[in-house]
Amino acid sequence: TITASVNLAADQNSANNSLSATVPIAAKPANPAGQGVVCGTNVILSALNQTTANYFWYTNNTSTTPIAAGANVQTSTITTDRTYYLATDARTTVGAASKLTYAGGSYFAGNAVMKISHTAPITIETARFYTGNSGQIKLTLADNYTPGTSGSFSYRPISSTTIDLFPSNTNGTTTNDPSDSGFVYNLNMRVNGSGDKIIIGELLNGATMFRNNGITGTTYPQGSSSIMAFTGNSASLSGGTENQFYYFFYDTRVSTGCASDRVAVVATANSGVSLSQVGDSLVSSLRTGVYQWVFNDTATILGANGSSIKPSRSGNYKVIVTDALGCARTSSNVNYTVTALNTVSxxxxxxxxxxxxxxxxxxxxxxxxxxxxxxxxxxxxxxxxxxxxxxxxxxxxxxxxxxxxxxxxxxxxxxxxxxxxxxxxxxxxxx
Incomplete structure (x- = not known):
């Protein structure tokens, strides 16, 4: 229950000083579970009891940026203790942290396009806008962005919202005023599916908003490749260089849903496979998995899919063992000589x-x-x-x-x- 109240010194009716509302809150998602194995120079990670949730993997329990997204992933990032953290759904901040991230910029009265890429359905919850003059901004989410000629482009609109803007720059300057801390606006822009899209920002009714320009170096992508990132803008339509500009969206908060707690997943250490000869058989040191025996390096032995083999001819033998996570390990060759048989009638x-x-x-x-x-x-x-x-x-x-x-x-x-x-x-x- 949320209660808001006011107290006025000369209040003639104190009975109406408060307003309460009861808001239902969903239960926190159940914690996921996972498993992993170090396989050569990579680690394979997999969620157990998989559902339709979005899965994210982290190298520690506090990192804001996942290293991978998906129920079954592979990464070259191998932590010292082989420990990873798995959560369903995520919330993070993407894009430039503030307008002071870059030195140059000014309050801008035109329209602009910001390109985005996302790996799962997301909600762009909030963004910090720096405004010079009040007015409105119309934000249109679209896909099928195709540049045309003479600064034009085509697109397919998906949704749009119009937001009232209030001036955060009270000094009247048009350049990058460091005292302007901006305002955080609730956007609640739902972005379904995945892939590449654009957000078109149209400034209305005299509004001006800050954007950085004159940036040197590589500006994009900015964000999380596992959730969402800003990947460019429309500056090239008017002959500019996209890396020199950053428009409107600062300290942008995005989420894929209500996140679970993070659960530690310790990947099994990298272990090889070796062969030993026991009697007239060759036996794998790994006793679980899917086996395939190979003769003289190239010939797959049909039907030889057990943890041991009794060779019927002399030559080099090796085994490939694939575990439940898809990690394939190959033994070294072992030379086997078939001894002469004491054949009797x-x-x-x-x-x-x-x-x-x-x-x-x-x-x-x-x-x-x-x-x-x-x-x-x-x-x-x-x-x-x-x-x-x-x-x-x-x-x-x-x-x-x-x-x-x-x-x-x-x-x-x-x-x-x-x-x-x-x-x-x-x-x-x-x-």
Whole structure:
């Protein structure tokens, strides 16, 4: 509830000295959550449980300028402690802080265009105007700005508002009066969508407003590339240089909505991936992620998408592991030599594949008389495993229905390893 009151010395009716209004206030937005990972020279950041909110990332809890905007972002800014701060929606100040930001300038009676670029729907809440003479300014938001000839331009108007101006320069000077502190005006100009737009300022009824000129150096862009920035003006239409002028909008306050608290997100440290040989397998040091094994640096091994691989031929092997945030890590090559197989006739273990040829479904059976670790692999014509099964300390009769209905018609190689012996059998799938 907001109450305004007055007290007059000779008040004849004190009962009407106050006025109250109850204004509903929305609840503060829920705090977001996020995750991140350092990936090479960049860091990948992602919001969890994403909604339609605008997400902004900061390097500390008090910075007014985000380093990135979006639910999923990547930045080359890596903080010392890998800590970032995430918030939904943001409020910041853009443009020149005051007319004293630049030395030159004067009170101006003409019209001007300021170009803007924004990444999300925003509201231009307030701006500080320095006015010489009272009057009005009509602000028109537009897009499709196209310069023409002889100082003309075309555009598509989106919205407009007219604001009464009151003189802040009481000295009557036309140059840059340092004692003029200006007035802050409520604009509440809604700018939907994103991209490039313009704001046309038309001074009416004798109004004059301060603008800087004679600026040296690079003036634009001014603001936040993650929210909104002033990117230029219309000075070039009359033969001027845009960087030499800055019009009207000082200490401009913009927001994307009601901001949440900022939440710390600590990115996981950059960790590489290495390979080690365990028995007849190569094993990745990273045990989670999406895997792709590569042979001799260039050949992607079809179907080799696990954390380990049993190479079927000699050569160089490496693995690419992509985590949930999209960070891909590549191991160094490891040279693997396939040792000679002690191949024994399948008849020794009464090996049976029935039927063969088949449609991808067949009964596999065999018998062993000694106890040893058992490994069963089926390889396609490219040497990629399409089926594998292992058992520790196996002895006795093995019988199992194998289903490879999802495999294409072709020759396959069945390889059974037991008691330091290898048994091979060709299988033909045809449909």
């Amino acid at each position: 399948p008849a020794e273990i009464k090996l049976s594949v029935s039927p063969n040829p088949n449609n991808g479904v067949f009964q596999l059976s065999f018998e062993t008389s000694t106890r040893s670790d058992l490994s069963i692999d089926i390889l396609n014509a490219a040497g990629t495993r399409v089926y594998t099964n292992t058992q520790s300390g196996f002895i006795g009769r093995y019988s199992k229905l194998i289903n490879l209905e999802n495999k294409s018609s072709d020759f396959y190689l069945l390889k059974i390893q037991h008691d330091k012996k290898t048994y091979l059998q060709k299988i033909l799938i045809q449909r």
